[in-house]
Amino acid sequence: MPGRFHPAIRLLHWTMALLVLAMLFIGIAMVSTAGPAYASLLALHRPIGIAILLLAVLRLAIRFRTGAPPLPADLPRAQQRAAHASHILLYLAMIGMPLIGWAMLSAGGYPVRLSAAWVLPPILPQDLLAYGVLRQAHTLVAFAFFALILGHLSIALVHGFVRRDGVLETMLFGKTVTDEAPPMDEAGPPSAEVVEEGTEEPAP
Template sequence: MSDSRTERPTRYAFTSRLLHWTMAILVIAQLFLGVAMVASLDAYHLLRTVHQPLGFAILVLAVVRIGNRILHRPPPSAGMRPAERMVATGSEYVLYGLLVLQPVTGWAMLSAGGFPIALTAQLSLPAIAPRDPDLYAVLRQSHTVLGYLLFAAFTAHLCAVLFHTFVLRDRILGRMTMGRRARPTQPPQRQDQEFRVS
């Protein structure tokens, strides 16, 4: 039996949890905004005034989150096999990459198109790409493809969380919640198998 006095933390650091849920809300809002911008030409310019600063906020938070991830190691997950941990870590890195690439591509796309990138009425971002119609077309297509990839990765992440929560019941979600302290992640099914083998 493990001594409770020497147990490692079962939850992510508070800053990690705060960044996680803040970015989740912003990314969901941004995905809906992106769809609405394509579907509603009448509201396009209004939606763009929200889409641009929100995308920049996601980029800044993504960089902060990567730094936070380097400083704070994730808590151990006793209920996951090594292969599962490898997949989880890989998907985490993919999400981080997309959360940086997607807004940077959008920023470069607008720069190549010669469009102002307004964060507020008084503040605009500088161009990071030369004005070039051909480059604009390539970056616009890339921005769209990355949007689909981000949606797919986000959906896969959500499905994995739901699978662990309702099928495996291993309390993985508790490591990232903002409520009471999470209990150790030890799925009963796998625990029983270990007892029978021993």
């Protein structure tokens, strides 16, 4: 078992964390104003959304191939299940939000314009009611997504700084893996990667 997520997953995770947060802030700011920022934010919103969709699909494919490090064995079953479910929801939101946005614009008869000369085709036939429902869903899912991210972030910090169980480190770079607490599953032998990292730790 690897001690951390695959480096590509970690890179994608942090890149997407920035993009998704930026996107939620852009989206909520955009609909709050009819000032000059509206047009600029709208012009950013669509290409970033499609970028997130592509990155999320790529990430899911890599994630299926490379798996995830196991959660600490002492983590209660209910919490393990909640962790699993919340990660499924996060992936659904990362892929679902851009698709809802794209479908919504399609149903509303809007061109899905990413840049000056790049317009995506519609993915739904034009339908007024579908537009209204999808647009509302786009907002509601955005709030749920943001709440999920806040929960994810808070729990990651609790793992890293309260439980100190190595879960946060599975998504980090650098040699910050705790040397005091052996990460992951106590029952199994520590992975070669972790041992190696431990020995490479420069002496203070």
